[in-house]
Amino acid sequence: MTTSSTSETTRSLTRSEYVSTLPPWRRLLAMVNRRPVYDIEQETEQLRIESLESEKRLLENKKQLRESEKRLKLLQEGNARIARFEQELFSSSNQAPFTGDSSPTSPTNWHAHRKASRRAEQSAGAGPCGYERSPASLP
DSSP, rough: OOOOHHHHHHHSOOHHHHHHHHHOOOOOOHHHOOOHHHHHHHHHHHHHHHHHHHHHHHHHHHHHHHHHHHHHHHHHHHHHHHHHHHHHHHHHSSOOOOOOOOTTSSSSGGGHHHHHHHHHHHHTOEEEEEEOOOOOOOO
């Protein structure tokens, strides 16, 4: 007989497909012994499982949304701080903006200007702090 193949097919077939493979007298018995409550219970269980999975996905999405909102808030705060810093930096800056010229106030030429002023002070007889050198310290 084909009992082993029938038991294997019950695992992969739905109930209606399984019933259609039975001989006519077994089909009649299956219809008489049909348990619609069992089918409803199975469908209800499947719906409950799907509902739980969708609730779980919803909670995960809400968590991701909260994390994204936190990151957005931190980025906005950081941008506001940077804007305040830039505003304070550029509004209270005494130096002229860099124009690429060799003016002594340009940030890139400050060191060269400082060296030149020190050389001028030393050649004029003043010390590095602006005080005149004593004749004993001169070479």
